[in-house]
Amino acid sequence: MKKLLILLLSAIKLSICAQIGINTKTPKSILDVNGDMNLRGKLSVPNAANNQLTTGVNDQILVSQGEGYPPIWKTLRIPDYEQNKFYLIFSNSFSDRTGVKFTSSEESTNGASISTSLVKNTNISALNLFRKISSLSQPFTLYSATSKMYFQFETVVQADFPSNGNPDISIDYACGIFVDDKLVNLRQRNIKASSATNTFITHNQIGIAENLSKGNHTVSVACARLKSYNSSATLGIGINVATNIDSFITQSSLKVDAYEVPEVFNPVTN
Incomplete structure (x- = not known):
C-alpha cells in the first residue's frame, strides 16, 4: 500500500509540473516528441x-x-486553377477629390512633341509638368510572370471659360497611367468653351499592361496641360475650378484588376 501511494503521488506531481520528453532528455514543452508521431x-x-x-x-x-x-x-x-489560364488575382478601386490644377502659364513642353515624348515606358521624371493625382497612387503585387493588368480611370475636367466666342476657346490636356513611374497608357483630349460658362466634361480612360515582373509595383495617374487656344482659363482635372459643380462631381476614380496565369500547382490529397 505504501509503494502504491508513493507511485500515485509521483504521478500526480508529474502531471502537474513536469515536462515529458519522448526520444529527448531535454523537453522544451509539456510534451516534446523528437521523431515521427502517428495519431490513431x-x-x-x-x-x-x-x-x-x-x-x-x-x-x-x-x-x-x-x-x-x-x-x-x-x-x-x-481554388481549382487550370494550367495556362488567366485568373483574377487582385481587384481594387480608389478615389480622389484633390485632383490637379493648371494655370495658363503651366503648360507642358511635351505638347509640342507629343509623338516623340509621350511614348510607352517613358519615365514620368522626363515629362514636363505632369502632376500625379495623389490618392490614385497605389501599390499592388504580382505573383506570376504571365499577367495582364487592366486600369480604368475616370474623372471630370473643367475650365473656368467664358461663353465661347469666335475664334474658338479651348485647351488641350493629357492624362497618363503609370506603373512604377513608367508610362503604360496615355489619352489626349481637348476641352472647349460652350454657350454656357465654366465648361466641364467627363474623361474616361482604360489602360493595359502585360507580363510585368513578379513582385511589388505601384500604379499612378498623372495629367498635364498641353496647349491653350485663345484662353487664359484655369484647368482643373479631378477638381472643380468654378462653383457650378463641386468636388463630389469632379472626383477621380481608378479601378485596378490583375489577371495571372498561376505558376505553382500544389496537389491536394485527402
Missing part, C-alpha cells in the same frame, strides 16, 4: 465560444492564433 484517435482543442473541446469537422485544419491562445479549426478552401 481524435484530436480535440478548446472552443473559445463555449469552452468545450471540439474535434472540428471533415476537411478542417488547425490554425494557430498566436502565443497564449489555443489553435482553432478552420476550413481550407483552395
Whole structure:
C-alpha cells in the first residue's frame, strides 16, 4: 500500500509540473516528441465560444492564433486553377477629390512633341509638368510572370471659360497611367468653351499592361496641360475650378484588376 501511494503521488506531481520528453532528455514543452508521431484517435482543442473541446469537422485544419491562445479549426478552401489560364488575382478601386490644377502659364513642353515624348515606358521624371493625382497612387503585387493588368480611370475636367466666342476657346490636356513611374497608357483630349460658362466634361480612360515582373509595383495617374487656344482659363482635372459643380462631381476614380496565369500547382490529397 505504501509503494502504491508513493507511485500515485509521483504521478500526480508529474502531471502537474513536469515536462515529458519522448526520444529527448531535454523537453522544451509539456510534451516534446523528437521523431515521427502517428495519431490513431481524435484530436480535440478548446472552443473559445463555449469552452468545450471540439474535434472540428471533415476537411478542417488547425490554425494557430498566436502565443497564449489555443489553435482553432478552420476550413481550407483552395481554388481549382487550370494550367495556362488567366485568373483574377487582385481587384481594387480608389478615389480622389484633390485632383490637379493648371494655370495658363503651366503648360507642358511635351505638347509640342507629343509623338516623340509621350511614348510607352517613358519615365514620368522626363515629362514636363505632369502632376500625379495623389490618392490614385497605389501599390499592388504580382505573383506570376504571365499577367495582364487592366486600369480604368475616370474623372471630370473643367475650365473656368467664358461663353465661347469666335475664334474658338479651348485647351488641350493629357492624362497618363503609370506603373512604377513608367508610362503604360496615355489619352489626349481637348476641352472647349460652350454657350454656357465654366465648361466641364467627363474623361474616361482604360489602360493595359502585360507580363510585368513578379513582385511589388505601384500604379499612378498623372495629367498635364498641353496647349491653350485663345484662353487664359484655369484647368482643373479631378477638381472643380468654378462653383457650378463641386468636388463630389469632379472626383477621380481608378479601378485596378490583375489577371495571372498561376505558376505553382500544389496537389491536394485527402
